[in-house]
Amino acid sequence: MTTRTAPGPRERLLEAAQRLTYSQGMAVGVDALLKEANVARRSLYEHFGGKDGLIAEVLRRSTAEDEAAYHQAIEAAGDDPRTRLLGVFDGIAAAIDRPDFRGCRYLAADLALTDPDHPGHAITRAYRMRVQQLLEHELLALGHPRPVAAAGELLLLIDGALAAGVTRPATHPAASARRLAEHVLDARPAAA
Amino acid sequence: MTTRTAPGPRERLLEAAQRLTYSQGMAVGVDALLKEANVARRSLYEHFGGKDGLIAEVLRRSTAEDEAAYHQAIEAAGDDPRTRLLGVFDGIAAAIDRPDFRGCRYLAADLALTDPDHPGHAITRAYRMRVQQLLEHELLALGHPRPVAAAGELLLLIDGALAAGVTRPATHPAASARRLAEHVLDARPAAA
DNA sequence: GTCCGGGTAGATCAATCGTTCTACTTCTGA
């Protein structure tokens, strides 16, 4: 048995930090994290070396989970390549509707982590590349004439939906993004 | 003469805060602001009552300037309603290309100002509504069948371009957004 | 001349930040 026992301090701390850094931003105090996780101060520094190490690990874990969520949203949409790609936007719509939605964690992280050498930046960058490649793969299966460019456009629609989901959620930005995504997917081969 | 003399401490402080809160985020220290503006500590509290008051005034000033920039980008694009609206995305492309571009200041502000009662939120909200109405006005002049919905879609493209301009500027997100905007503008009246 | 509003310079305060440390407890394996 691998994870049958009660989660240890490392796990509790990661989970609490993942929650609090999203709801309150990267500027949450160490004390708040420790209290939320019911963990001793010492455990944080032994496991992660400091707040920055914890934040980096939180981003690593979050990107893995979110990448899995993309795969799941695609897989849950069936076999038709077009429907699968549109499923991504259904997943985003569901995310925006959640009461604790606060926008794209990774854009917020890049804006909040002032130090350009913070390890968090490399993690968010790698995550975006993986999502881009995931979209490209599906666009290739769809037989899209410009998979790379189209993936970039879909990413732009995703970024826009997540941002608008924060500032004007009542306008259902994910639905708008989905409509525009259909236009991206239906692009015909260049006439020339 | 209205503003011919050297700018006073209030003006210097506003200008410095506008620059630093954008480049370093809302978490810049008061000391850094005072140093950058060459202003005494006391002046800040006499003119703005505190850091929050200064931030609110900075947002007010920035929104006014950016709203004027939208008008200018539209006006510079001539008389054709379609070209005028696409001019917005040319302006965004130019903004992203500037070396100090750091994304949408107002999204960053809403994410950074944890307190939901901070006066800054009301200012960013009002700004977005003014931009939305500006777009609606142009869409109406264009004779668009669904001006309100289309304005929302254009705003989504703007948000997406500004976000992607931070995380992957090399992909020229403003150009992508402009292409998608053309599709929004060319929507035909519903067949039903 | 002098008086005073507005400005600068800087000490100071309480609070909070991330971090380090000591002291005690708890659980586990040999």
Next chain:
DNA sequence: TCAGAAGTAGAACGATTGATCTACCCGGAC
């Protein structure tokens, strides 16, 4: 049984935060 790793609880440190306060200076209006 007991040694030791791992965890908890919490004091304490230095740095920094936003904010308040005192002391000084300067330029016009009267």
